[in-house]
Amino acid sequence: MKNVKPILVTGCHRSGSTWVGNVLAKSPSVSYIHEPFNGMCRPGKCRVIFPHTYMYITQANEENYYDGLNDTLNFKYNIPAELKFLRTPRDLARLTRDYLIFFYNQLNHISPLVKDPMAVLSAEWLAHRFQMNVLVLVRHPAAFVSSCKQLGWGFHFENLLHQPLLIDKYFKQFEAEIIDHVNYEHELIDKLTLLWKLIYTAVIDYQDNNPEWLILRYEDICSQPLSQFNHIFKTFNIEFSTTAQKFIQESTNYSQFKGIFK
Template sequence: MTSQRKGILVTGTHRSGTTWMGKILSLPEEVVYVQEPFNLETSTNSIDYRFRHWFPHVEDLPDRERLFEAMERTLRFAYVPRPPAHLSRYRAARRVVRMHLENAVHRMRGRTPLVKDPLALFSAEELAARFSFDVVCMIRHPLAFCSSLKRWDWKFPFAHFVEQPRLMDTFFTDDADVIRDYAGDEKPIVQQAVLLWNLFHKVIRRYESDHPEWHFRRHVDMVLDPVDRFRALYDDLELPFGQEIEEHLRESVSGGKGETNTDVYGARDAAAVTQTWKKRLTPEEADYIL
């Protein structure tokens, strides 16, 4: 049995290309993609734990040791989620057996788990310390981020921050009043997006200062110069970068759409990704964001 190398955590803000980054880094056979274990709605697809808030901060969890135990099972490929209720007993049994076999192969071959989860941003330090993750953190331009949230009308319940006191004390003591204001009085989507971007990147800037060993990447840079920048990142992560991966990468930034409102991975059009904000935002909104 091959020994397992440490895992990779791909995080950053949502709508920053974490799915694309995670899927591209998971192209080598020895890397296994794990989808958003910190997702409030779908966590049990990847981990035996249910969260109470969007963007949870593990220091606010009264049962965080149970979370760590569950995460460890996921990372060593020992977790199999319960099949969907709509499946027949036969199909459910087949799925469980298949996933057990896949996990056994992952363990036998010492494959690397790659956790893609922007929702783990506020917990990245604790996760990296506990599980020795290589951390890749995605950064997106404020105009692109805010226009994306506007396009898909992704409003945010700021009470989920207020209800996590250690999160507020750790990162947002100077922002507490405005966060509480947004939690109690829903603001227009662009205003929400601006506050979110500022809060997320306040945390990211702190990480950049405290963790020079992490890998911080701007979405626009990766899209406009994908081959050279991904080759360098592959080297940093000690992953093999060959011709097949390069071809797949080139296809991922040509002939597709700018972005979607889901986590489904598909081809991106580089020009669309970097320019669509101009079609989505009014000049007044762009001025407000900047």
């Protein structure tokens, strides 16, 4: 098995991280972990409780997050945490399945592939603390807004305003706008436009400070998926398997980019 660094696939939500993450997960060198920063993640997989959507973690506030995320990235399944939420035989079956997957990954020294748009503002901390390779996806703002509007997805800007470390680091110049969106109702398109602007303001900073990261436009990946993924796989030192290539061809041919922007 190759010595592969952990991988983070992130970017604003609805920017293609699900599809891209699933393609990369076809490599036998990695195992997919779905959105540990999402409050819906099973506690057996990640026992951390994140108080905010788009959580910003740094060395200054990592105390409540490091140990749990370290367990997740090392495939240490938390049986006691999961047992508290068992209600049905199906829950028990899921616990057994997830535990065996984590155990297999530990035994075979497989690297984690974390797909999580909610981790984008903690990407720098994750990269430095866990020596992760990072892929940040950028989707055209109009496409992002359209995708979220179709689902009726807005955003509560309290999640950002209540993180003073985040405001001071990236969003000080936008603080008045954020406060305005907290205090007054705005059109959905205005909310989504501001959110996109904020997220990718941080990403521009990442680009300046982390030249080794991959920061790619999702539309470019979709227009030339085989060549783009070949580049990503090579950069991350993982096998561009025939299974991955077949998955790319099937998913793009089937949808012609309709429905794969997830």
